[in-house]
Amino acid sequence: MKDFIPSLLRTAVSFAFVAATAATAMPAHADAATPALPQMGFNNWNSTHCRDEFDEAMIRGIADKFISLGLRDAGYQYVNIDDCWANWQRDKDGHLQANPKRFPSGIKALAAYIHQHGLKFGLYSSAGVSTCEPLKENRGFPGGLDHEKDDAATFASWDVDYLKYDNCNNQKIDAHKRYTAMAEALRGSGRQIFFSMCEWGENKPWLWAGKPPVDAGSWRTTGDISDNYASMLKIFKENVVLDHYASLGHWNDPDMLEVGNGGMTDVEYRSHFSLWSIMAAPLLIGTDLRTIKPDALQILLNKDVIAVNQDPLGVQGHQVRDAGGIHVIVKPLKDGSRAVAVFNETDTAHGVTVAASELGLKAGQSYNVRDLWAHTQTKGDGSIKTELAPHATVMYRIGQ
Numbered sequence: 001m002k003d004f005i006p007s008l009l010r011t012a013v014s015f016a017f018v019a020a021t022a023a024t025a026m027p028a029h030a031d032a033a034t035p036a037l038p039q040m041g042f043n044n045w046n047s048t049h050c051r052d053e054f055d056e057a058m059i060r061g062i063a064d065k066f067i068s069l070g071l072r073d074a075g076y077q078y079v080n081i082d083d084c085w086a087n088w089q090r091d092k093d094g095h096l097q098a099n100p101k102r103f104p105s106g107i108k109a110l111a112a113y114i115h116q117h118g119l120k121f122g123l124y125s126s127a128g129v130s131t132c133e134p135l136k137e138n139r140g141f142p143g144g145l146d147h148e149k150d151d152a153a154t155f156a157s158w159d160v161d162y163l164k165y166d167n168c169n170n171q172k173i174d175a176h177k178r179y180t181a182m183a184e185a186l187r188g189s190g191r192q193i194f195f196s197m198c199e200w201g202e203n204k205p206w207l208w209a210g211k212p213p214v215d216a217g218s219w220r221t222t223g224d225i226s227d228n229y230a231s232m233l234k235i236f237k238e239n240v241v242l243d244h245y246a247s248l249g250h251w252n253d254p255d256m257l258e259v260g261n262g263g264m265t266d267v268e269y270r271s272h273f274s275l276w277s278i279m280a281a282p283l284l285i286g287t288d289l290r291t292i293k294p295d296a297l298q299i300l301l302n303k304d305v306i307a308v309n310q311d312p313l314g315v316q317g318h319q320v321r322d323a324g325g326i327h328v329i330v331k332p333l334k335d336g337s338r339a340v341a342v343f344n345e346t347d348t349a350h351g352v353t354v355a356a357s358e359l360g361l362k363a364g365q366s367y368n369v370r371d372l373w374a375h376t377q378t379k380g381d382g383s384i385k386t387e388l389a390p391h392a393t394v395m396y397r398i399g400q
């Protein structure tokens, strides 16, 4: 595999012994079918918004790419479509219907295509009278408020596996009430549908969304991400402090990935992917996989990093240091080892040292240290000494 880590990022683990080869890879990832782990997949929003290119041909093409690019094998499972899939009006019986121009074959046929690829299918709606986009001709697409049972039944009849439920046009009705109504409707629909709440952290969903009666699989903790470093950084900082509210099957969601969309450098995209992974965030690819560049794809296919995100212990990484623009995040893993991310948010290079004790490791012991971006293995005492380029992140897995 091409080693694309710039030299400044290369790390010397103190007590560095002879580097072993990368031949013995860590287990790739936990069983991606386990619904309790952070959801992995694709959503079209960050790459297309509501532009005309968002249609069934595109989404079918994405499903094909999941197979040919090795994304399904790496654990990516959901192919989700976002706002603007629906027709302007409900049908004469009040049911949602697909936009006939974008999805002439209908949503059920699209779901079938995706299922034939061994993947799952996700849809979007809003807990309001209409969805967020667009306000063209002064009308939005119909939302789910007061239509929860009917819409959940429609989703189930279309074989939908996942619902992203947004917050626009909510008439200022209590969020707990609105999200409970859809959660209960989904549970009563006769189909298992993953519930991904998207109320942007406005009502502190981390306090209530993971518990009954809502019991959501994930909840957005922030506003929308944009494809630039400042946006990614801001969202990371808002989400990283919420770690103790996440648990198996109930995840903080700092929004979808921008990796590959062109607004950040590869160093920044590696940081984005590293930080989302160690925060046990949903990994929803937001770039057009039909035209993705090899470097971006390599980031999304980093199985060592994905294994951290999908670790079956199900703990969001905890930030043990936030000082001088250096962030150290530690995530305990099922096999007793720890994943560590060290991130330099600043615009200058920094030498960083982290003691084993800061990572919660016993001093005076010998550890196996795997560099999750260089894919090399060394022995060390559990401490880290690294040179970090501006905006760069290094990631390790340290265990005995």
Ligand code: GLA
Pocket: 045, 082, 083, 131, 132, 133, 166, 198, 200, 223, 224
């Ligand atoms: C909101 C959500 C986004 C996206 C758009 C669609 O802004 O937060 O993720 O779904 O709506 O209109």
